Amino acid sequence: MTTPRPASSRRSRSRANGDGTIYQRKEGRWEAAGYVLASGNIRKRVRVYGASRKEALGKLTEKIAASNLGLPVAASDCTVSDYLTYWLQGIAVHQVRENTHTRYAACIRLHLIPGLGAKKLARLTARDVRTFLDHLRAACQCCAQVRDTDRRFCCAIGQCCNKRLSPLTVTYVHSVLKSALEHAVREDDLPRNVARNVKTPAPRPRRFKPFTASEARQFLHAASSDRLHALYELALRTGLRKGELLGLHWEDLDLDSGTASIHRSLQRTHTGGLTILHTKTRASERRIVLPTECINSLKTHHERQQEEREAAGTGWPDNGLVFTTPTGRPLDSSNLTRRFRRLLHRAQLRSIRFHDLRHSTATLLLEQGIDLVVIKELLGHAHIGVTADVYAHVRLRLQREAINTLGDALSPGRDDPDGAPVAAIVR
Structure with a gap:
């Protein structure tokens, strides 16, 4: 005789067509799944999680509502390229200034999509990110951006110019990727932000030349x-x-x-x-x-x-x-x-x-x-x-300068013009 599962863990009562499904997982979390409009104007199944049935249902309802308005929603099985496009056009555009958004777009188009775009978002690892950043530091940008096809540049003249990105630019590319993946974590498309597990050397601060x-x-x-x-x-x-x-x-x-x-x-x-x-x-x-x-x-x-x-x-x-x-x-x-x-x-x-x-x-x-x-x-x-x-x-x-001044005051043979030292309380 089989023991019936507790009511709280049974699959929930039937929902209307298009509303998705919701149920409690073995470890206690609630999972909701449904079909939404994804990048590329196709429909994909998404999964969201919550500590309670209400929380998971609310997250799924929010995604379905956005999808019904024609807004693409990221799916967990989409590529990094699809997700970055979705994040840039649907999220970042509302959160940053236009000039910052333009820099994000250039960073994604020139570096992130060519380097990581073909990988599945859910399968992206810290090793993938680290390998990408290492290659980005070492790659000649004339070759990477196919600018050496012009006869005036780089390998087209028989010698690679080795024009590499500055450490500050590599750090910026990394920060854009971290921002995009952080949003994926908040939307439950990823369990963790793998880009945060990759540490990049702090770039040298820009040198400036103030007036005297x-x-x-x-x-x-x-x-x-x-x-x-x-x-x-x-x-x-x-x-x-x-x-x-x-x-x-x-x-x-x-x-x-x-x-x-x-x-x-x-x-x-x-x-x-x-x-x-x-x-x-x-x-x-x-x-x-x-x-x-x-x-x-x-x-x-x-x-x-x-x-x-x-x-x-x-x-x-x-x-x-x-x-x-x-x-x-x-x-x-x-x-x-x-x-x-x-x-x-x-x-x-x-x-x-x-x-x-x-x-x-x-x-x-x-x-x-x-x-x-x-x-x-x-x-x-x-x-x-x-x-x-x-x-x-x-x-x-x-x-x-302060240490040198103190050193002068403590130098041997220097007389104290005021005589005996004044007692002080050290706190």
């Missing part, structure tokens, strides 16, 4: 006669990003109290051209104090802009931007970069990136002994660890 105090003074002197003098003052004295400067509106400034609200940025996107967006991160939204020099230069800039506005007449667009072209149009980032380089040449200063003005601000503040927390708030970093990591070389130099 002497060079900064020379730069500000040269910029004093420039039409965008106020912009350069703000960049060097407050460390604002280029997009934050170009997206600044007059309504964001309070010149009477000497403050500025930073909450938007001007960026060029593929579809919208020059577009006002939110700042880089939520931490980038901040209120900063304006130096007196910036307040004065902004007032002068406002007067000049009013003259340009009157000269342009009805052709002046009412966009409220602080920094514009002489006709009131938004300033393009690339045009500002060219102007900046010409200014450096006129000032007979070494060539640096515009973003290095921001690094110059932080470096000079650190060298003046300003607390790292204050610099973090001024720059709009999400975490103080970011500030500490970026400017670690400055902190080490300051530590060395």
Whole structure:
């Protein structure tokens, strides 16, 4: 005589056609399965899991509802190529900025799909990912992207140029794959994120060349006669990003109290051209104090802009931007970069990136002994660890100077001008 299975583990009561099936597994978890629309406009069976019947049913219902709306849903037996396409078009497009999405798309098209696209998503292993990344580091990109068919490049001229990806790019490709697979784990398409089990060497941080105090003074002197003098003052004295400067509106400034609200940025996107967006991160939204020099230069800039506005007449667009072209149009980032380089040449200063003005601000503040927390708030970093990591070389130099100063004080034969030492409590 057979013992009947407990009611909780029996297959659930019949469900309507198309609603899928749901039952409890031997280990206690609930499994639900059903057919949904997958990449390639075909229907595939998906399985989801939950700690309770309600949880598993809710996950399956969500997938079926998305499928009924015509949205492709990833299936566990799909290829990595199919899943990355689904993730890029259905998930990432709603979570990141357009420019970031464009970089994701290029990364997937050029590297991830050629290297891992043919593998089944459910069978992808950490070894597959590690092997792919090792090959990516070693491969000549002219050969990998079939650019050597052009007679001017690489193997077409009889010698491979060995043009390899930088460690930073390899790390970026790895991070995109991890992000995509993490979503597969959240949707129960994968039990774990195998890309997270692969460790890649930390790339060397980008080297930047901030101004010294002497060079900064020379730069500000040269910029004093420039039409965008106020912009350069703000960049060097407050460390604002280029997009934050170009997206600044007059309504964001309070010149009477000497403050500025930073909450938007001007960026060029593929579809919208020059577009006002939110700042880089939520931490980038901040209120900063304006130096007196910036307040004065902004007032002068406002007067000049009013003259340009009157000269342009009805052709002046009412966009409220602080920094514009002489006709009131938004300033393009690339045009500002060219102007900046010409200014450096006129000032007979070494060539640096515009973003290095921001690094110059932080470096000079650190060298003046300003607390790292204050610099973090001024720059709009999400975490103080970011500030500490970026400017670690400055902190080490300051530590060395402090240690040397202490060494001088402790050197033999040095007299204490104050006589006997003062007792102190060590905590």
